[in-house]
Amino acid sequence: MSIASEKVLRDASPFRALPPPDKMSSGDIFRLVPRVWPFIRLFRRHLVYLALAVIPLLPGGLFSLALLGVFFDAVGQGNPLNRFQAWMLHVPMTADRHVILWHACVFTGVLTVITIPYAVALLAYGIWILQRMTNQFRVDLYSRLQELSLRFHSEEKIGDAIFRMFQDSAAIPHIINGLIIQPLHIVPVVLVNILVLAAFDYRVAAIAAALIPLELLVAAVFARPLRQAFLAERVATAQATTRIEETLASIKAVKAFGREAAESDLYAHDNWASFVAARRARMMFVLYRVLASTLRSLAYVGAVYFGAMQVLHGGVTGALRAVLSLGAFQGALWVFGGASSRVRNMTQMWGTLQDVGVALTRVFEMMDKLPEERVRTGSVVPPPPACDFAFEQVSFSYDARTEVLIGASFHAKVGEITAIAGPSGSGKSTLIALLLRFFDPTAGRLTLDGQDIRTFKLENYRALISVALQENPLFTATLRDNIVYGRVDGVDEEILHAIARAGLADFTRALPAGLATMLGEKGAKLSTGQAQRIGLARAFLRDAPILILDEPTSALDAATEDLVMRGIREWLDERPRERIVLLATHRRSTAMLADRIYQIAQGRLRESDDSAFDEPRIAEVSNG
């Protein structure tokens, strides 16, 4: 699946010219077809099978038309059967009315019993295809989001992404249905039906034909207001979703500040705005639908009037120039009903497409986001480190106005623990983000054994690194799953070893379910110190040659800190010629255990030995 999805993404990327959803024109709706085409293509074989499978159902309409004639003319009024009807029912053309009735009933029963399961199976098949397609779309959208830079992620709101991912992306079947399947099916059927009607009565055929431009007119007038109303609804509802997600993620603050009622009101407000927008959109859609439907119904009433007139006059105006029967009248109305309701359905579909169009454009808007600093992968597969990792005159800023790093240089040598020490906000975490290539520097370069890391294949480069991040991200999964995250084939023995190194051995032993213990959302049931060490165990287990630790001891007490630092040293000394440890810390006690310390202040780095750890206040950290 994932290989297919990469292909789809590549295929989709040339189309980048969709306007923002609030500036869409009706024509832009059609431009969505090429955008969704890669997803349709993936399932083209199934779509062809489906189309072929529909063919046996087509004569059904012919049989139904013939049966109307049988019931009303032959059975009801005693007229003789025509040849087709006689062949169909296996009776002579002048058979007894009771016999014809009996045969017609059996025929109807057999026809229905055969067609319904078949049609139902086809329906299920069609739904399956569309579901596969929507699923593919959803997964690709996720993969795409994952690919975007962290800057995008630090600004985008999760709730909004949830809404686009689930509600907006669900629009894709409508595009396929409304712009491809339905027109392919409806246009020929309507044309044929109008021709059939012309054989019966020109005026009835003319009414059917005149309905088309009228419906088109309604569709054209409403398209833009409908789009705007639907867009407003989606934006407002996404806002309400965002509010829930964000507030629940910060629930502790809400409670501590007694803001539950205020937050409820804010949500109720968002929700109300979403409902007002929804109501406006729905009412406009209802009005649109009612107009489309009333036009069609009035046309139908006209057809009844002229059809009945025609029968009363003995029917001479149609192409057939035959005397018209009651059965033919019923048949003509049936054909008229089919044609006109399809025209109306197209109109309604067009209304739905306005909603779907803005929805999908919102999705593509997110998919097409290419932040300027998007990290590009190189082509070289990096060898494991043999000598050192270096920052060479690296500068970086998140935005043009504030520089976070200014000409920072340092070397982290194989076999050594290198500490980056400095106060909070001095740029330590940014440095690590650059090292992971979450961002690329605005000036200078990062090298591994002298080679610029931008030349490396990103995937292989990151495989050399294992990292324990400062926020200790944990998944709602078992302890084991959280630890094996970086190396899924880790066996229990290795896991326990990593746990011991991270100073978690006692903690794990005390858990009744051991490694199988479920951690709550974001590790909610753990203390920060425990979460921190799980992140550490995860990094140890991954066993990549470069170990990066962002404040690995900040939440630990002195005894545990010592344990953890010994674990890190032990890990390094296992293969001192291959491994590099780099840790960012503000704690003197931790930095002191490093082989080499760089101090960072206001984005500038300088090397210091222990004695040069010379901030006057450092002395206060003596812990006795």
Add this chain to the structure above:
Amino acid sequence: MAERTAAILPLASHLNGTAPEERDARTSDLYASERDSLSFPEALRLLRKGWPFFAAHRRLVILKAAIAISSMLLFLITPWPMKIIIDNIIDAHPLSGIPARILLPIVGTDRFALLTAIFVFLAITVVLTGISGDDPYPVDTETGSGGLDQAGQSGGAANNGWSLWNGLLGFIETSITLELSQRVNQDLRTAIYTRFLRSPLGLYGDQKIGDAVFRVMNDSAAINEVFYRGVLAPIMSITVFFCALVIVTAQFSNEPWIPIGGASLLPLMAIGGALFARVFRDRAQTMRERGSNIMAVFEERLANVNLIKAYGAERRESQNVDRASWSSYSATLKFIAFILAMIVILTPPILLLIIGALYHLFNEVIDKRITLGDVVLLMSYGTMLARPMGEVGAVWANLQAPISGLRRVFSVLDRLNDDQARDGDADPGAIKRIELHNVSIAYDGAPPVVRDVSFELHSGELAALAGPSGAGKTSLINSIPRFIQPCAGEIIVNGIDARRLSHQALRRRIGFVFQQEALFSRSIADNIRYGVPDATDAQMREAARIAGAADFIEALPEKYATVLGRRGARLSVGQKQRIAIARALIRNPDVLVLDEPTAPLDPGSEADLMRTLREIAHDRIVLIVTHRAGTLSECDRIVFASDGMIIAIGSDAELRRSCAPYREYLSIGL
């Protein structure tokens, strides 16, 4: 808006009565009951619980029901024009029966005049109601073309309204339905959301945010479906059935088989529905579970995206999302497959009924007992007799899917405690003293993490709670503002049992700074003012200054107006921490509790902060949870805990002298 919320809360709060005992911090069994099959009494209970949300909009309910039911009466006239056209216009039989009484005085016997009259009548009804032999068509832009799963589907369901009609009547009816559905849904959503906000902190631990979002946004829509399918539709169906029955017996007293045949659909659908109800329910429930699961999987992955990137797990996570997403789709497909299987199974008996009716009626035509127009009329009335009966029979089966959603909604309202539901009303006044007596705290029914802890805090004192990681320190401090409820022991504030205090009053006086700080993606100013929205700029700046945040904020290009990214992204952890401290200080609390405030700070900032706290503490209670020796030595009194129990209480110097575990705790690693 505030009044609206206030009006909604009672709707949900009386529901809390079913779970009277205070659940301390138990979590894992929160939604356990959802895994059971839904029983019949349980379903009835859910209906009863849902009713107050409709009763709150009684006038709209009555209006909607009145329009829906009375418009059904119009529906009964619809077969007549075609009968008249066939019999009296084309076949030239004279008018008879009910239409003769109405039409003869107006148009006489002329067939062309009759046709014109019918034409005018039809045109008027079309404009009024849209009648033209159309199938009723719900206003629903979300469904209709398949290919969706539960997570993609029901977002818009809350906003759907329907009418059997087009035309003017349809327009009016739909607008009333929209109004009703939306108001009910909004109330329910707000009630669920509020409950999530008010659940005790420990309880929230096991929740997935994606699941909560799903329950609020998607599951809530089920309530309207339950009402329309379970209450309104059967009433309308029964009305139509009886009216059609009256007309058929009045016009065709010698055709008893048509009503009997129509009515026989009731047991047929009821038996089919009852047999499959359980399957429907279980499938629908799985569908919702999987839908909420994919949402939770997605949410969690987006929240942890930097870990995924750092570990090169993108491909694996795409596969995880794919798996979760497809399992949601396939659950939906299975549900649809069951409905389709039902259709296939029920086709032969229903077909037999229709063909039987056709055979019988055309035989009557051949034998000249009725006319062709009568056939059209009787087949239409047959449908009007049969369809409602079928619907009544299928009510139970139809209810299964929405009821499973309603259960997910009410398991929040029933099982998640409102931590303010048993609120006291006492106001502690300015807090001068907090005592903990033999307090124990347990999660999950697991062994307590805090056992039998007693200590007290006084105003004017800078106190610390210290101990190895995992000692239960965070649980203890969370119990003071009653974020979690101790399972034994009591907390006394100013001599009053904390359970008798109002949450509002208690929390208003306590400033809290959490360990992993939660900031909002709003401006820095709004974050600092969070607890006191009407604080002045000067107050805000002063709080930021005391918290040591002013310098770096002033250095930002937009200063206090800087909008933070998602959860404060792009500030360093230490900076977030200081904003959080400013946020707590601006409320000028009597008690300030800080969980590891100095952990992310460098020694310089730590010393600054401790100086500040020392000043603050001169007329307040300040409690710091910390590991750091530098912080501890600044405090007046240290409560030293290990493994959920208090080991010793005293000043830093005393503990160093007399407490071996404390010495051990501090001295290693230096």
